[in-house]
Amino acid sequence: MKKEDKRILRRVFAAVAVVLFLGWFVFWPLNKYIESPGSADNLKSYVTIPGHPDKRKGSFMITSVYLQQARPVTYLWAKLTPNTTIENAQDVTGGQSGKTFDRVQDFYMKSAVNQAIAVAFKADHRPVKTDYLGIYVLQVQKNSKFKGKIKVGDTITKVNGHHFDTAHGYQKYIGRQKLGSSLTVTYLHNNKQLTATAPLVKITNSRVGIGIILTDNTKVHTKPKVSVDPGRLGGPSGGLMFALQIYQQISGRDLRHGQKIAGTGTINRDGTVGEIGGIDKKVVAAHRAGAKVFFAPYVKPSKLLLKYEEGHQTNYQMAKATAKKYAPGMKVIPVTSFEDAVNYLENHTK
Helix, strand or coil, rough: CCCHHHHHHHHHHHHHHHHHHHHHHHHHHCCEEEEEEEEEEHHHCCCEECCCCCCCCCCEEEEEEEEEECCCCHHHHHCCCCCCEEEHHHHHHHHCHHHHHHHHHHHHHHHHHHHHHHHHHHCCCCCCCEEEEEEEEECCCCCCCCCEEECCCHHHHEEEEEECCCCHHHHHHHHHCCCEEEEEEEECCCEEEEEEEEEEEECCCCCCCEEEEEEEEEEEECCCCCCEECCCCCCCHHHHHHHHHHHHHHHCCCCCCCCCEEEEEEEEECEECCCCCCCCHHHHHHHHHHCCCEEEECCCCCHHHHHHHHCCCCCCCCHHHHHHHCCCCCCCEEEHHHHHHHHHHHHHCC
């Protein structure tokens, strides 16, 4: 082979190597996820209540975290970018596939909206009817004999022909059965009613069960009807802000007084607010959108609690520290309940 031919061949190999490296660097998926500040969206466009439009100035804003599977190029970018973290895929998805993870996040959002509607209507002294649909399947454990039959996202409506009005009712009934005895489960899969029969397995040393991680699946009914379209947002962390938006509309009160109010936190039926993940990124997103007030879930810190908290800080501690560094002028308000948030708005935003 001539020298010129060898030189050309080396150049071709080098070019191919560069192309392959660039392809790997830009496109190869890693077993990591990158979390960065997402958006802070005006909830006026999410909530519709006939006869109760929101024409007031200002906005209640739902904040989010942008989540993406890491590639080598984005991994390097995340290492160099403030308020951006790299998480193990197992910690983010719990080992679930992307499709299953998205389905669970959608359910959490629907559940948060239901709770928010109930809290807002109760605060305005309006009736709320709740239908208990059954128990929603969040995860099917490896030792479950129902694995391959019941899937994440299904709703169990009966066990051995019995329907209960709480997850505790189902757990109590199942717990009275014997290890290895068969149980017939009626469940909804893609809106179709199906049944499956399998033996019970040991959950703990003293308990038997079907081997699923579950939560209540409920639906609320109100007059007027509240319609919420969360778009592509998922998870339970928007509960508090949805409750504030719905309450302002249904009550006709002006809680914002023209201000941009952001925040985060789960909401329970009794109005208590719970902690969430990624609050530092949500503070940054709110600041970029012009919010001057940010509601952060509050829990009393203790050594044991801080040991397991994200960044060894409570939500409120992390939000306050982030605002001090990256969101000057933003007030971070600690809240333990929906009532705390309303009281603050009544007394500090006029």
